[in-house]
Amino acid sequence: MAKAKIDVCRLLQEVRNKKPVIHHLTNWVTIYDCANIVKAFGASPVMAHAPEESGQMANLASALVLNIGTLTIDFIESMKIAAGSANLKGIPVILDVCGAGATKFRDDKSLELLDTVKIDLIKGNSSEIARIAGENVSTKGVDAAEVKNDLEVVARTLAKNRRCIVAVTGKTDILTDGLLLYKVNNGHEMMTHVVGTGCMATSVIGTFCAVSRNLIEASVSGLCCFEIAAELAAEVCGGPGTFKEKLFDYVFSLDKETIKKRQRIEC
Amino acid sequence: MAKAKIDVCRLLQEVRNKKPVIHHLTNWVTIYDCANIVKAFGASPVMAHAPEESGQMANLASALVLNIGTLTIDFIESMKIAAGSANLKGIPVILDVCGAGATKFRDDKSLELLDTVKIDLIKGNSSEIARIAGENVSTKGVDAAEVKNDLEVVARTLAKNRRCIVAVTGKTDILTDGLLLYKVNNGHEMMTHVVGTGCMATSVIGTFCAVSRNLIEASVSGLCCFEIAAELAAEVCGGPGTFKEKLFDYVFSLDKETIKKRQRIEC
Amino acid sequence: MAKAKIDVCRLLQEVRNKKPVIHHLTNWVTIYDCANIVKAFGASPVMAHAPEESGQMANLASALVLNIGTLTIDFIESMKIAAGSANLKGIPVILDVCGAGATKFRDDKSLELLDTVKIDLIKGNSSEIARIAGENVSTKGVDAAEVKNDLEVVARTLAKNRRCIVAVTGKTDILTDGLLLYKVNNGHEMMTHVVGTGCMATSVIGTFCAVSRNLIEASVSGLCCFEIAAELAAEVCGGPGTFKEKLFDYVFSLDKETIKKRQRIEC
Numbered sequence: 001m002a003k004a005k006i007d008v009c010r011l012l013q014e015v016r017n018k019k020p021v022i023h024h025l026t027n028w029v030t031i032y033d034c035a036n037i038v039k040a041f042g043a044s045p046v047m048a049h050a051p052e053e054s055g056q057m058a059n060l061a062s063a064l065v066l067n068i069g070t071l072t073i074d075f076i077e078s079m080k081i082a083a084g085s086a087n088l089k090g091i092p093v094i095l096d097v098c099g100a101g102a103t104k105f106r107d108d109k110s111l112e113l114l115d116t117v118k119i120d121l122i123k124g125n126s127s128e129i130a131r132i133a134g135e136n137v138s139t140k141g142v143d144a145a146e147v148k149n150d151l152e153v154v155a156r157t158l159a160k161n162r163r164c165i166v167a168v169t170g171k172t173d174i175l176t177d178g179l180l181l182y183k184v185n186n187g188h189e190m191m192t193h194v195v196g197t198g199c200m201a202t203s204v205i206g207t208f209c210a211v212s213r214n215l216i217e218a219s220v221s222g223l224c225c226f227e228i229a230a231e232l233a234a235e236v237c238g239g240p241g242t243f244k245e246k247l248f249d250y251v252f253s254l255d256k257e258t259i260k261k262r263q264r265i266e267c
Numbered sequence: 268m269a270k271a272k273i274d275v276c277r278l279l280q281e282v283r284n285k286k287p288v289i290h291h292l293t294n295w296v297t298i299y300d301c302a303n304i305v306k307a308f309g310a311s312p313v314m315a316h317a318p319e320e321s322g323q324m325a326n327l328a329s330a331l332v333l334n335i336g337t338l339t340i341d342f343i344e345s346m347k348i349a350a351g352s353a354n355l356k357g358i359p360v361i362l363d364v365c366g367a368g369a370t371k372f373r374d375d376k377s378l379e380l381l382d383t384v385k386i387d388l389i390k391g392n393s394s395e396i397a398r399i400a401g402e403n404v405s406t407k408g409v410d411a412a413e414v415k416n417d418l419e420v421v422a423r424t425l426a427k428n429r430r431c432i433v434a435v436t437g438k439t440d441i442l443t444d445g446l447l448l449y450k451v452n453n454g455h456e457m458m459t460h461v462v463g464t465g466c467m468a469t470s471v472i473g474t475f476c477a478v479s480r481n482l483i484e485a486s487v488s489g490l491c492c493f494e495i496a497a498e499l500a501a502e503v504c505g506g507p508g509t510f511k512e513k514l515f516d517y518v519f520s521l522d523k524e525t526i527k528k529r530q531r532i533e534c
Numbered sequence: 535m536a537k538a539k540i541d542v543c544r545l546l547q548e549v550r551n552k553k554p555v556i557h558h559l560t561n562w563v564t565i566y567d568c569a570n571i572v573k574a575f576g577a578s579p580v581m582a583h584a585p586e587e588s589g590q591m592a593n594l595a596s597a598l599v600l601n602i603g604t605l606t607i608d609f610i611e612s613m614k615i616a617a618g619s620a621n622l623k624g625i626p627v628i629l630d631v632c633g634a635g636a637t638k639f640r641d642d643k644s645l646e647l648l649d650t651v652k653i654d655l656i657k658g659n660s661s662e663i664a665r666i667a668g669e670n671v672s673t674k675g676v677d678a679a680e681v682k683n684d685l686e687v688v689a690r691t692l693a694k695n696r697r698c699i700v701a702v703t704g705k706t707d708i709l710t711d712g713l714l715l716y717k718v719n720n721g722h723e724m725m726t727h728v729v730g731t732g733c734m735a736t737s738v739i740g741t742f743c744a745v746s747r748n749l750i751e752a753s754v755s756g757l758c759c760f761e762i763a764a765e766l767a768a769e770v771c772g773g774p775g776t777f778k779e780k781l782f783d784y785v786f787s788l789d790k791e792t793i794k795k796r797q798r799i800e801c
Contacts, residue, residue, distance in 0.1 A: 021407055021408040023408070028295050029566060029569050029579075029581050032296060032297070032299050032300075032462070033566075035296050035297075036462050036507070039460060039461060039462050040461075040506075040508070044408050044410045046366070046369070047295070047296050047336075048366070048370065050372060052340070053370040053371070053372035053373065056369075056370045056371065057370055057408070060369065060408065069581075070583060072583070072584045099582070102582075102590075102591060102594065103587040103591055104590065138594075140555055141557070141578050141580030141591070141594065141595070142578075142580050194782075195566070195573050195579065237783075238780070238783045238787075239574075239782060239783025239784065239785075239787055240570070240574050240782050241779035241783045242779050242780065242782075242783055244508065245509050245512055246505070247508060248506060248509075248511075249505045249506025249509055252460060252507050252508075288674055288677075290675070295562050298562055298563050299564070299566050299567075299729070302563050302564075302730075303728060303729050307773075307774050307775070311676075311677045312563075312675070312729065313633070313636070313675030313676050314561075314563050315633070315636075315637065316604060316606070317605060319607070320639035320640065323637045323639070324636060324637055327636065327672075327675065328675070511775065512775035512778070512779055513772065513773075513775055515728075515774050515775025515776075515778075516771075516772045516774065516775045519727060519773040519774050519775075520772075
């Protein structure tokens, strides 16, 4: 693979200039992190899960983030309304299949969403994505389990079958539309010691997809920025508590020079 | 306008001495911030949204904070029970019309609450308040949009029509009962870069309204303290992440001298 | 009482080595804290409250934590499913009777849970535990009120009657199975100035109960570690905001020497 030529800085600047509204139907554990990370990037998060308004709220947003972390049947129904509304207006829809592979309910509802509405990007960790791709793998709650088959092949096949982008986060992130395949090698081990980095990554992907029609480049750029900020935070923190706060600080103040020096994207 | 003569310090001391219970029916995004800011001021937050207990919990509280940030039909019904119970006992009820002007559902439910129970104070940002006052304005998710008409006139008219206090937060906060009008000029731009400052402001208003019958002076005092702490936090933070944590620190340790030196209240 | 001989360090090491999945049905206020503290200890938190999956998720976990902080009727039903599933597999079930003594609904539902499923450990503050034990006491929202009768007798009797362990947290924590009675004297006053320390304590107890069949020793060890970290955090923080973040830092980096020097457990 070669170093990829994506103008990460331009997209970050677009987010900061346009301050897009990012609508979420997400889980109750990390909703606070998701809202804060979107805000730290300069965008405007909103969360509205009532079926009476989830569609209208999606309409005024520039991206829709769905995360099944604490799903219920009613919540999934409201996601369908929001996504249907977003689909009609061409607003990108991002789905985090959080915990897929842990329970049958999560698997079933993830597939139901994928079969009912147009999802533009599926995001998960290795075992979540493998499960949605049909592999026989068990996710350890919401933490990734080992996947036997080649993750790049799994992701590429899922992307082709579902005609969408697939993002697999981990030590190296894989992003593919079935043909193109990018890898983001930024990030830090400390990200695995706090709750919410996976969910935040999805919200960041949504935030960047809100300002570009090239969703794969947008997603790669978002993850790259997020993970560079995590590297900077990890270098100065005293542990997972102060890491999280400094992560928001570094996202907020991230500049061109730092991105150019640190970005490690392959294509 | 002249410098207002409100004994902010005395009310802060009352909060710390009495440690009032502040009952909340609030949103799932910033519930954590709301609970923590009430606690940092020395009071005792509680959140109980089940209709079977929301009324009884309101009864043992000294103020009730309602926030429609992630409303559902059931949640609004439980708010009515809690507010009805608070009304009977003369416990002040504060309503944050979070996101009014973004969807029809939020507008309708805000008005339904105002028509059904006695709300003692309506709080919102400029476009939320303008919308509840009947202006044709669209809130950008939960972030304020520009309002054409004179905000002071809008707030004053709404206060008169609804026979309550209206609090509009922004760079300058406006608080009015229709006749008196106070302005709080404290605060810092960093407050706009984190999630939850608007919701926390409402919880702080509730906390101070719990210890004084003069709700407008209590609200002015609470906002002033909260925003002075924000100024102090902004001066020493490294960005929005550490700002939030230091905000809690400064609220906790806020003293008379600092308040007297920094308070900027007009009447 | 004498100094207790519990190998706290060994259990902490077990948690870090095994990284057990800790399933939660907990409240929306401190869910974020609960997830983060479990993660900081090296374990894997998961929260899944839908009745369709709460049982299956409990099955793949090593402990189940129930917390009624923001209970609803549906939520309690889902707790029963999760606990029933955990009971069948011998997975320990921890119940935080958060806010018992504040409303009749909380008392009734706590007792209903205790009568319906096997609870291995009941945890609460002084007035919550006293109320569940049948005392006539009113909890101040979710903050402890004074209890007239001897707390050790109350706890011991409740433990005998319910054939489970009872954990009462406070300045001195009391843990008893009805016969044995341990006291943990670690902790710091700053813990009372932030939201979530009580709920986190329960999640920590669950985390340690996941790696040992001796649930009382596990609970004592977990609380001791958590509270030593709180002591360290309190010594260097600037107030409740930075205290919380440093608490996570110190939990993460807690080492044998510090534990041995600071642990204050009596039996």
